[in-house]
Amino acid sequence: MKKINIPPSKHVKVLDGQGWVGLIDQLGTEMTILNAARVSFGKMKESMDENDIVLLDYLIKNKHTSPLEHIVFTFSVHCPLFVRGQWHRHRTWSYNEISRRYTEIDLEFYLPEKLRKQAPVNRQASVEWENCDFGEFRTMMKEHNDRSLKLYHELLAKGVCREQARAVLPQNMMVTFWATVDLNNLIHFLELRDSEHAQWEIREYALAIKKLVSPVIPNVAKILGWQD
Amino acid sequence: MKKINIPPSKHVKVLDGQGWVGLIDQLGTEMTILNAARVSFGKMKESMDENDIVLLDYLIKNKHTSPLEHIVFTFSVHCPLFVRGQWHRHRTWSYNEISRRYTEIDLEFYLPEKLRKQAPVNRQASVEWENCDFGEFRTMMKEHNDRSLKLYHELLAKGVCREQARAVLPQNMMVTFWATVDLNNLIHFLELRDSEHAQWEIREYALAIKKLVSPVIPNVAKILGWQD
Amino acid sequence: MKKINIPPSKHVKVLDGQGWVGLIDQLGTEMTILNAARVSFGKMKESMDENDIVLLDYLIKNKHTSPLEHIVFTFSVHCPLFVRGQWHRHRTWSYNEISRRYTEIDLEFYLPEKLRKQAPVNRQASVEWENCDFGEFRTMMKEHNDRSLKLYHELLAKGVCREQARAVLPQNMMVTFWATVDLNNLIHFLELRDSEHAQWEIREYALAIKKLVSPVIPNVAKILGWQD
Amino acid sequence: MKKINIPPSKHVKVLDGQGWVGLIDQLGTEMTILNAARVSFGKMKESMDENDIVLLDYLIKNKHTSPLEHIVFTFSVHCPLFVRGQWHRHRTWSYNEISRRYTEIDLEFYLPEKLRKQAPVNRQASVEWENCDFGEFRTMMKEHNDRSLKLYHELLAKGVCREQARAVLPQNMMVTFWATVDLNNLIHFLELRDSEHAQWEIREYALAIKKLVSPVIPNVAKILGWQD
Numbered sequence: 029m030k031k032i033n034i035p036p037s038k039h040v041k042v043l044d045g046q047g048w049v050g051l052i053d054q055l056g057t058e059m060t061i062l063n064a065a066r067v068s069f070g071k072m073k074e075s076m077d078e079n080d081i082v083l084l085d086y087l088i089k090n091k092h093t094s095p096l097e098h099i100v101f102t103f104s105v106h107c108p109l110f111v112r113g114q115w116h117r118h119r120t121w122s123y124n125e126i127s128r129r130y131t132e133i134d135l136e137f138y139l140p141e142k143l144r145k146q147a148p149v150n151r152q153a154s155v156e157w158e159n160c161d162f163g164e165f166r167t168m169m170k171e172h173n174d175r176s177l178k179l180y181h182e183l184l185a186k187g188v189c190r191e192q193a194r195a196v197l198p199q200n201m202m203v204t205f206w207a208t209v210d211l212n213n214l215i216h217f218l219e220l221r222d223s224e225h226a227q228w229e230i231r232e233y234a235l236a237i238k239k240l241v242s243p244v245i246p247n248v249a250k251i252l253g254w255q256d
Numbered sequence: 257m258k259k260i261n262i263p264p265s266k267h268v269k270v271l272d273g274q275g276w277v278g279l280i281d282q283l284g285t286e287m288t289i290l291n292a293a294r295v296s297f298g299k300m301k302e303s304m305d306e307n308d309i310v311l312l313d314y315l316i317k318n319k320h321t322s323p324l325e326h327i328v329f330t331f332s333v334h335c336p337l338f339v340r341g342q343w344h345r346h347r348t349w350s351y352n353e354i355s356r357r358y359t360e361i362d363l364e365f366y367l368p369e370k371l372r373k374q375a376p377v378n379r380q381a382s383v384e385w386e387n388c389d390f391g392e393f394r395t396m397m398k399e400h401n402d403r404s405l406k407l408y409h410e411l412l413a414k415g416v417c418r419e420q421a422r423a424v425l426p427q428n429m430m431v432t433f434w435a436t437v438d439l440n441n442l443i444h445f446l447e448l449r450d451s452e453h454a455q456w457e458i459r460e461y462a463l464a465i466k467k468l469v470s471p472v473i474p475n476v477a478k479i480l481g482w483q484d
Numbered sequence: 485m486k487k488i489n490i491p492p493s494k495h496v497k498v499l500d501g502q503g504w505v506g507l508i509d510q511l512g513t514e515m516t517i518l519n520a521a522r523v524s525f526g527k528m529k530e531s532m533d534e535n536d537i538v539l540l541d542y543l544i545k546n547k548h549t550s551p552l553e554h555i556v557f558t559f560s561v562h563c564p565l566f567v568r569g570q571w572h573r574h575r576t577w578s579y580n581e582i583s584r585r586y587t588e589i590d591l592e593f594y595l596p597e598k599l600r601k602q603a604p605v606n607r608q609a610s611v612e613w614e615n616c617d618f619g620e621f622r623t624m625m626k627e628h629n630d631r632s633l634k635l636y637h638e639l640l641a642k643g644v645c646r647e648q649a650r651a652v653l654p655q656n657m658m659v660t661f662w663a664t665v666d667l668n669n670l671i672h673f674l675e676l677r678d679s680e681h682a683q684w685e686i687r688e689y690a691l692a693i694k695k696l697v698s699p700v701i702p703n704v705a706k707i708l709g710w711q712d
Numbered sequence: 713m714k715k716i717n718i719p720p721s722k723h724v725k726v727l728d729g730q731g732w733v734g735l736i737d738q739l740g741t742e743m744t745i746l747n748a749a750r751v752s753f754g755k756m757k758e759s760m761d762e763n764d765i766v767l768l769d770y771l772i773k774n775k776h777t778s779p780l781e782h783i784v785f786t787f788s789v790h791c792p793l794f795v796r797g798q799w800h801r802h803r804t805w806s807y808n809e810i811s812r813r814y815t816e817i818d819l820e821f822y823l824p825e826k827l828r829k830q831a832p833v834n835r836q837a838s839v840e841w842e843n844c845d846f847g848e849f850r851t852m853m854k855e856h857n858d859r860s861l862k863l864y865h866e867l868l869a870k871g872v873c874r875e876q877a878r879a880v881l882p883q884n885m886m887v888t889f890w891a892t893v894d895l896n897n898l899i900h901f902l903e904l905r906d907s908e909h910a911q912w913e914i915r916e917y918a919l920a921i922k923k924l925v926s927p928v929i930p931n932v933a934k935i936l937g938w939q940d
Binding site for chain 1: 280281282283284288291292293295296297322323325326328330332350351352353354355358359432433434436438
Binding site: 336337338340341344345347348351355357358359366368371372373374375379380381382383385393396397400403404407410411412414415416417418419420422423424425426427428429455 | 564565566568569572573575576579583585586587594596599600601602603607608609610611613621624625628631632635638639640642643644645646647648650651652653654655656657683
């Protein structure tokens with residue numbers, strides 16, 4: 029058996045190589061969107077032309093989003109627990125995740141390359157930290173990760189069950205999950221998560237998803253300005 | 257452009273050839289279900305063996321339904337309006353339908369081969385009608401369909417808008433829609449609609465769907481007893 | 485037992501008195517929205533002041549919609565079948581409806597006071613019809629309704645089951661249903677249905693809902709410009 | 713302003729007093745379920761009698777669940793992060809939660825009174841641990857919590873933003889959220905979470921919810937066997 033922590037062939041690395049998003053599979057193409065939309069008009073087409081781009085543009089800009097729901101993507105995601113917490117708030121996705129009740133293997137912890145400063149005004153935001161040596165912070169965090177993992181293994185060794193022992197592991201623990209979503213709800217996710225209001229870490233994942241799906245739906249990507 | 261009322265290549269006829277369900281496309285295979293489930297265990301496999309059938313059986317019988325959500329089907333459906341009313345109560349599907357605000361072409365009406373009697377006890381059920389000549393009923397209904405369509409065209413000819421004129425068309429009017437759903441929610445639909453509590457007409461569609469998807473997910477079909 | 489076709493005490497009539505929407509019950513107030521939002525800040529308040537209006541305005545204008553989901557309304561609706569078809573496309577509502585498999589009582593049909601003309605350019609739109617005597621149209625439609633109902637009763641009298649006989653009834657048949665929805669999804673419904681792109685008939689229902697809920701959530705109504 | 717970490721007046725304590733669930737508000741009563749169901753029959757009633765219990769029993773046992781969706785509850789929940797992770801997998805609830813991007817106040821960590829042993833056969837289960845002095849485990853965990861919180865405050869003091877600093881906090885961190893759900897989906901949650909397959913900690917919350925809502929829907933509770 030293959031370890032699940034290995035990304036699939038099509039994937040994009042994020043968080044300085046510590047995380048990734050992979051594209052597992054997809055349902056439908058841009059032609060599917062157009063044919064789903066044309067059901068309304070009682071028509072169908074076999075191949076795409078200039079008028080189709082105009083129709084795609086019209087559908088997306090006028091929020092006629094139902095035809096987009098026949099396009100579906102399955103991703104695999106490797107991200108810190110606090111990113112997963114934000115991701116799972118999106119209730120239109122289907123998820124399957126490594127259960128830490130079930131296995132203690134392959135534990136990893138996210139260690140940021142750079143830290144950010146608390147924003148001076150916006151209470152929930154952060155700002156870039158220029159001219160700072162992050163070595164001290166990284167050492168503190170690295171030692172904490174190691175200590176936490178050591179404690180976890182001590183508890184397991186003494187017989188404590190995995191589902192309770194994991195409680196001592198920090199929220200930068202990496203998790204791996206599969207996630208399936210339709211294009212309409214994916215666009216909504218990307219609007220919220222590739223945004224300056226989003227935490228930098230989840231925004232990295234949103235950008236990676238745009239890279240992965242843009243070649244599959246190039247005209248949609250262009251209409252939504254993802255190439256910018 | 258192709259007329260939308262023509263079924264796709266893979267389809268099953270129902271209601272004595274007056275309706276059909278077609279399988280447009282699908283996401284994932286039974287191997288996808290197993291790999292999605294194994295994400296929980298931190299493992300993945302490339303091909304299927306006997307243990308996989310055991311796991312599939314376990315997942316389905318113990319209602320571990322989340323791995324089934326990574327399998328998605330897109331159907332096209334041609335059915336009477338009163339069947340669509342029952343279908344659209346299922347809110348986990350994505351739908352696109354011919355709009356009768358938009359087009360007046362290709363109007364058809366369902367004319368049952370056989371009528372059923374009101375059930376003597378169960379107020380919402382019907383029972384088979386043996387030794388009955390349905391010719392009279394069919395003539396009455398056919399004439400009504402023709403009169404309704406004639407009135408509709410008269411209203412249109414006098415300038416009345418389609419969205420109001422359609423109000424005179426009977427509920428046996430045929431509609432065509434695309435519908436996308438994941439396997440978990442499809443199974444739930446089939447439990448309710450391939451049931452003796454369901455109206456015979458929608459049950460025909462549920463049975464047709466079982467025929468269409470069984471070759472794609474043969475072990476799931478077997479576990480659920482669809483081949484019986 | 486009370487007939488269900490009678491509206492509840494709080495209701496608004498629409499379609500020249502032929503239809504209505506009633507407000508059955510509600511969960512939460514504007515204070516609930518604010519307290520749900522303040523959970524994020526780790527705070528709660530007992531009563532409302534000027535700052536709260538500012539926060540409400542901010543939440544709605546910046547699409548921080550999750551706090552709105554703790555406000556829920558239950559409506560009862562009496563509308564033509566073709567309006568229900570449009571309504572039930574909204575999959576975030578919970579519905580219960582009179583089943584025409586179960587009962588044949590209280591059948592009514594919508595007879596428009598005024599007809600509209602097909603729009604000259606926009607294929608799915610209609611335009612007002614000035615200086616037109618609608619008497620002829622109304623007579624044609626009224627006679628069609630009567631004939632359809634007569635045929636329905638003939639079929640029932642001969643023993644045909646209700647679930648099949650109803651197929652001859654026209655799409656202007658009135659239906660009655662209960663519908664429960666949270667405020668976030670209600671606002672989305674109203675944006676789409678109180679719009680110039682919507683059919684006039686369902687727009688009437690959207691406007692009636694605004695009238696019913698505005699006194700309950702007056703600041704939200706003001707922020708969204710419903711009083712205009 | 714009131715601190716959000718204080719439970720509402722109606723609440724049940726769990727996890728040895730470290731967590732709680734509170735009932736904030738509710739929509740509808742058992743009479744609502746019955747009237748929603750009777751919409752199908754074209755009837756309504758004002759008060760409840762013996763036949764109503766029979767109908768309730770029939771609806772629940774035959775999975776006619778749509779009338780249950782007009783009953784809605786809002787809870788506030790104070791639980792460990794790893795319980796919230798399991799809870800938020802339920803996508804039919806509406807959630808609002810204290811954001812640790814926004815505030816660093818009132819941090820608490822769950823410290824179990826008793827530990828459980830890893831189950832010998834079932835890889836994801838735990839079993840009771842008899843005749844064990846948990847003092848040593850609790851000291852190890854308590855010291856880890858204190859060290860983690862100290863590191864968190866050090867990072868904040870040096871200017872690190874909250875959204876990154878929280879990554880060092882362990883998964884037994886307590887979180888507080890509001891959660892709204894309808895009765896149909898609540899029952900489904902309780903089936904999965906008040907189960908021997910569920911982790912003991914979330915099961916405590918499921919049991920607390922049953923205690924809170926049973927007085928509100930006594931007949932439903934009896935039909936589902938919650939009093940046992």
